Amino acid sequence: MKESVLIQNKIRIKINLAFLKKDMVFTISLVLAAVSCLFQSPKIEYLNFPVLISLFNLMLAIKAFEELRILDKFAISILNKCNNSKSVSAFLILLCFFSSMFMTNDVALLTFVPLTLVISRKTKMPMMETIILQTIAANIGSSLTPMGNPQNLFIYSFYRITPMPFFMTVLLLAILGIISLYFFIRRLDEKELKVEIPPIKITNPKKTMVWGMVLILIIASIFGVIPYQVAFIITLMIVAILNRKLLFKIDYLLLITFICFFIFVGNISNTNAVHVLASTSLKDSASVYFNSILLSQFISNVPASILLAEFTPNWKPLLLGVNIGGLGTIIASMASVISYKLYIQSYPNQGKKYLLKFSLYNFSCLAVLTLIPYVILKILKIF
Template identity: 70%
Template sequence: MKESVLIQENKRLKLKFAFLKKDIVFTVSLVLAATSCLIYPPKPEYINFQVLVILFSLMLTIKALEELRFLDKFAIAVINKCNNTRSVSAILILLCFFSSMFVTNDVALLTFVPLTLVVSRKTQMPMMETIIFQTIAANIGSSLTPMGNPQNLFIYSHYGIRPFPFFSTVLFMAVLGISSLFFLIKRMQYRELKVVLNPVPIDDWKKLAVWGLVLAIIVASIFGLVSFQVAFVVTLITVVILNVKLLIKIDYLLLLTFICFFIFIGNISNSNTLQAFANTSLKDTTSVYFSSIFLSQFISNVPASILLAEFTTDWKPLLLGVNIGGLGTIVASLASVISYKLFIQANPIESKRYLIKFSFYNFTILAFLTLIQFVILKLL
């Protein structure tokens, strides 16, 4: 009897630890928030509810579009027209770059990396480099819009940035990034190939049109053309009418991660020692720029942006730093972890080789963008 109870307790503990291991960034943010609350009492004003509400609305809408499989239909239609391996890879990479601007970098990878693996199986075409370049493309492409990734949404809202200053800041970096990818694509293997994939039917074009309209309203709220409360209500009403099950399908851990980091950073910002250190370390554009790139390599670019925004009003080097900083290590951007997991599920013995190649390409482009963008920052 005692052994049975012990076995059940062990199972419960394993389940709890499995939940914590599932999202290490959330676990770290939870521990930091809880620890900081023991030193400083949390306050509601630490939490940026506007960012959370917009992010929640975006997640619901993008999940709806994902289930309608519009991106899959478009991608397969284009790939079926390709006639060589290089053009197939180029299309898959560019789809990640452009789609990530609107549906976020993680959703772009969740959509197109599995498709890349399907193409690989059907054609016996090695796709490791393609998936690595897709990851780089999604991280760079998402930097071009406020809704492309969570750190952009936070910085755009936190500093109250207007559209033109935002786009003019990130445009050159994105152009450099996609130019680097074109150079890498040109070096990829070339052989004649005809891909034939079954077309994806769209079951309900009316629903697709409605969700496209909802996404447009959310984007309008990000740019200040519509209040975020109105966009939230419209999204919620649409979910209840069209597909209420979406409410249980989105990634609530991401929202909780934001809340935990807001609490942690709000609490520790009361520390005189930290304030003094930050004021000394983040005293100019150069220090903010390199601090955001460096910090992103270890804690990823989303928490890095939330942390550093508390101690600097200089948003341009922060915006550039956390987006460039999404390159480099596998944890620098959470989207990179997604494509890595998808690849090794299909190719478990290739894990080490993938990480070596991933690191080589990512750090090469990271160094190139960091240097060129720093020169541009100094000139401006």
């Protein structure tokens, strides 16, 4: 009897360990949150409820579109207009770059990465590199507008910046970013597409219209047009009326991963060591620039911008630094975690391969976009 219990326990432990190995980002976030709690007590204020609830709303809406085959319809229309795999990838990557300027980097990825995965399934075409480049594109493209990402919105309001100085500061980064993406896209495999898929008819246009309106409400709540609580209640009501099964089909581990990172970032940001380091190391524009890039790698770029803004009046190098700092590690920008989670949901055994390729692309891009702007701004005597 005891032996059978021991065997059952061993099997459970193996299953748990296998689960943790499959989702490395979740495991890392859980470990970081747990370890940081040993040094600092977590607080409820660390949890960014608007982000968590908006993410939950968006996942439900995108899953609804997936169930209604709206994503399939978009995928087929893209495939019918493109002759080869490279042109499909280029379209999807640029879609993320430009849409992220207006609908934020995380919303762009949550909307278009599932579309990429649908195309991958229909064509049997590997799209890992495309999704990684979509992530880079969203993180760079979102830097061009104040509403493109949370750190821009914070810096824009905190320093009371006017539109033109803001735009001129990030324009160089956006230009270098699109040039980098061009060279990355050129390296992608080019295979001729011979896919003849009949067009999909929308079988339930009324539901499609309702979910379209829900998506507009969710995006409006992200921009602060309506309270996020209102969007949350309306989304839940629509789910309850139209399709309750959606509540069991979304990735709750993604939400838990975000919660773990929020706890880790909150704990670390409030330690004395980090505050002392921030106050002593920000001596000039160059130090603000490099420290914001470096700090973003460990606590992500949004909290890095909030923390460093307290210690420097130099908003230009801070703005550039936290946007460039969104490249690099997978936690440098929380939007990158979204792409990763969506990908391994479809390909659970490719987590390690994804992280390796993600790191290769991101650190290459980080090196280029860190050094070139610095040299140019140094020549112009801005730094």
